[in-house]
Amino acid sequence: xxxxxxxxxxxxxxxxxxxxxxxxxxxxxxxxxxxxxxxxxxxxxxxxxxxxxxxxxxxxxxxxxxxxxxxxxxxxxxxxxxxxxxxxxxxxxxxxxxxxxxxxxxxxxxxxxxxxxxxxxxxxxxxxxxxxxxxxxxxxxxxxxxxxxxxxxxxxxxxxxxxxxxxxxxxxxxxxxxxxxxxxxxxxxxxxxxxxxxxxxxxxxxxxxxxxxxxxxxxxxxxxxxxxxxxxxxxxxxxxxxxxxxxxxxxxxxxxxxx
Numbered sequence: 001x002x003x004x005x006x007x008x009x010x011x012x013x014x015x016x017x018x019x020x021x022x023x024x025x026x027x028x029x030x031x032x033x034x035x036x037x038x039x040x041x042x043x044x045x046x047x048x049x050x051x052x053x054x055x056x057x058x059x060x061x062x063x064x065x066x067x068x069x070x071x072x073x074x075x076x077x078x079x080x081x082x083x084x085x086x087x088x089x090x091x092x093x094x095x096x097x098x099x100x101x102x103x104x105x106x107x108x109x110x111x112x113x114x115x116x117x118x119x120x121x122x123x124x125x126x127x128x129x130x131x132x133x134x135x136x137x138x139x140x141x142x143x144x145x146x147x148x149x150x151x152x153x154x155x156x157x158x159x160x161x162x163x164x165x166x167x168x169x170x171x172x173x174x175x176x177x178x179x180x181x182x183x184x185x186x187x188x189x190x191x192x193x194x195x196x197x198x199x200x201x202x203x204x205x206x207x208x209x210x211x212x213x214x215x216x217x218x219x220x221x222x223x224x225x226x227x228x229x230x231x232x233x234x235x236x237x238x239x240x241x242x243x244x245x246x247x248x249x250x251x252x253x254x255x256x257x258x259x
Contacts, residue, residue, distance in 0.1 A: 006082040043144040047085030065153035065172045066100040094191040099172035103186035105148040109141040125195040151176035154249040167191035169241040192227040
């Protein structure tokens with residue numbers, strides 16, 4: 001079963017006249033799988049919802065980070081075809097949408113002929129190109145709880161060039177301030193570890209305090225992530241880059257709320 005195929009087609013060995021090695025079923029025309037629905041419980045994003053759909057949707061500021069990430073998913077043509085669930089099922093450590101969804105406490109809805117289950121996105125992604133999807137199971141939606149739709153948010157992606165590039169490091173932040181203090185914060189980093197990670201310990205240090213960017217140090221990042229070395233960057237560069245990116249996002253969000 002396939003949707004946008006923006007990752008699958010380039011990776012598939014194609015034979016005569018574009019015939020792939022195995023049969024594929026395009027599910028993008030199923031109405032149940034596409035669209036964004038708001039309810040008292042939260043927001044449901046259908047699996048076949050495209051990145052362009054996300055960009056155009058009337059969503060609260062907590063989703064600004066996801067919209068900013070959506071604009072970084074390849075070219076406009078890729079954004080028009082690529083789906084949010086495809087970005088997750090592909091399970092790249094550098095998947096642009098994952099950090100923002102982690103800050104929104106996203107869960108994934110998984111279905112097969114026997115029923116449905118939901119699991120946190122962090123538990124769904126178990127390694128590079130590896131997910132908790134079982135045989136005959138389909139990811140049908142991403143679920144955001146109502147409590148996580150509060151606050152403001154931002155996303156930053158660092159690559160070897162400005163556009164159309166795989167990340168060296170990226171981060172997303174969702175922030176709620178109350179009387180000058182951090183009442184809720186969610187911070188996630190991607191492209192620095194086998195799967196994107198929430199920085200829970202750092203969140204705990206910031207919670208209940210005035211916003212102090214000096215607490216976001218390289219030591220804090222390397223302890224939480226154990227950043228990877230690859231052809232794009234070594235772990236020391238990624239460590240410093242991730243810390244700097246988070247500081248820049250928080251500084252921008254602080255300016256929005258006039259701290």
